[in-house]
Amino acid sequence: AQKITQTQPGMFVQEKEAVTLDCTYDTSDQSYGLFWYKQPSSGEMIFLIYQGSYDEQNATEGRYSLNFQKARKSANLVISASQLGDSAMYFCAMRGKGWAGSYQLTFGKGTKLSVIP
Amino acid sequence: EAQVTQNPRYLITVTGKKLTVTCSQNMNHEYMSWYRQDPGLGLRQIYYSMNVEVTDKGDVPEGYKVSRKEKRNFPLILESPSPNQTSLYFCASRLQGGAGANVLTFGAGSRLTVL
Numbered sequence: 001a002q003k004i005t006q007t008q009p010g011m012f013v014q015e016k017e018a019v020t021l022d023c024t025y026d027t028s029d030q031s032y033g034l035f036w037y038k039q040p041s042s043g044e045m046i047f048l049i050y051q052g053s054y055d056e057q058n059a060t061e062g063r064y065s066l067n068f069q070k071a072r073k074s075a076n077l078v079i080s081a082s083q084l085g086d087s088a089m090y091f092c093a094m095r096g097k098g099w100a101g102s103y104q105l106t107f108g109k110g111t112k113l114s115v116i117p
Numbered sequence: 118e119a120q121v122t123q124n125p126r127y128l129i130t131v132t133g134k135k136l137t138v139t140c141s142q143n144m145n146h147e148y149m150s151w152y153r154q155d156p157g158l159g160l161r162q163i164y165y166s167m168n169v170e171v172t173d174k175g176d177v178p179e180g181y182k183v184s185r186k187e188k189r190n191f192p193l194i195l196e197s198p199s200p201n202q203t204s205l206y207f208c209a210s211r212l213q214g215g216a217g218a219n220v221l222t223f224g225a226g227s228r229l230t231v232l
Contacts, residue, residue: 004159033219045160045207045223052219091159095219104175105150105221107160 002027002096004108012114013082020067021077021111023092029053032096034075035105036066039089048090051075079113087115119144123208123224130198131232138193138227140208147213149191150175150221151183153204160207166191167213198231205229 003026013019025034036048051059051066059066067076075094079086092108121142130136142149150165152175162175166185180202182194191210195202208224 035219035221037223043205043226043228045209045226047220047222050219093160104162104165107152109157109159 002029002032002094002106004092004094004106006092006108006111008111009109010112010114012116013079013086015084015115015117016081018078018080019082019113021079021090021092021113023075023077023108025073025075025092025094027073027094027096029096032094034066034068035093035095036064036075036077037091037093037107039091039110040085041088045091049077082115084115084117087113089113119222121208121210121222121224123206123227125227126225127228129230129232132199133197136195136198136229138195138206138208138229140191140193140224141189142191142208142210142222143189144210144212144222145188146210146222147188149185149208149210151181151191151193152207152209153177154207154226155204163193163206195229198229200231203229203231 005024032053034051038046049061049064051068063080065078089110089112091110093105124139147168151163152160154160161177164183166172206227209221211221
C-alpha cells in the first residue's frame with residue numbers, strides 16, 4: 001500500500017523568502033511518481049510539479065522545485081521568493097501501479113501555507 | 118479551453134434524495150476519476166474509469182455509483198445520500214499514456230451538503 005505523509009498542518013513564511021513543505025512517502029513499487037498540487041481558497045486544484053522515480057535531476061517549474069531524496073523517501077516542495085498569492089493549501093501526491101498500466105493517485109492530508117506581508 | 122466541468126458547484130439536499138453530480142471533459146482523456154475532500158483527510162478516491170464502460174472502485178466507494186457511457190462524461194450518483202457524504206467533490210481526468218498521463222486535470226469542485 002502507498003502512503004503519503006505531510007507532517008506540517010500549517011506553515012507561515014515571510015513574503016519574498018523561500019519555504020520548504022515536507023512530504024515523505026512509502027511504497028514498494030520501483031516505478032512511481034510524485035506530484036504537488038496547490039489549492040487556493042477558491043477551491044480548485046492546480047498542478048504544480050511532477051517528479052518521476054527514475055528522473056535523475058530534481059524537477060523545477062519556475063519558482064517551484066522538488067527536492068527529491070529517494071533513499072530518504074522524501075519529496076519536499078521548495079517555493080522560492082514567496083508571494084502573497086502562494087497562500088494556499090498544498091498537497092503532495094504519489095502515483096503507484098495499477099492494472100493494465102494505469103495508476104491511482106494517493107494524496108497526503110495537506111499543508112496550509114500562509115504568506116505574511 | 119481545455120477543462121473539466123462539474124455541476125452543480127454547490128448543492129444542499131436532504132437524506133435519501135437521489136442526486137447526480139455531472140462531470141464532463143473536453144480533452145479526449147481516457148481516464149476519469151472522482152475524489153472527495155474532507156478536512157484533515159486530504160483527497161480520497163471514490164471511483165475511477167480507464168475508458169468507456171470500464172469503471173472500478175477507489176478507496177471510499179460505499180454509497181456511490183458511477184457510469185461511463187461516453188468518453189467525455191463521468192457522472193457521480195448518490196442513490197440515497199446520507200450526512201456523512203457531506204463533502205467537497207472533485208472530478209479529474211488525464212490521458213492514459215504518454216507524458217500527459219502524469220498530469221491530472223481537476224474540475225472546480227462540487228460542495229455537497231446532506232441534511
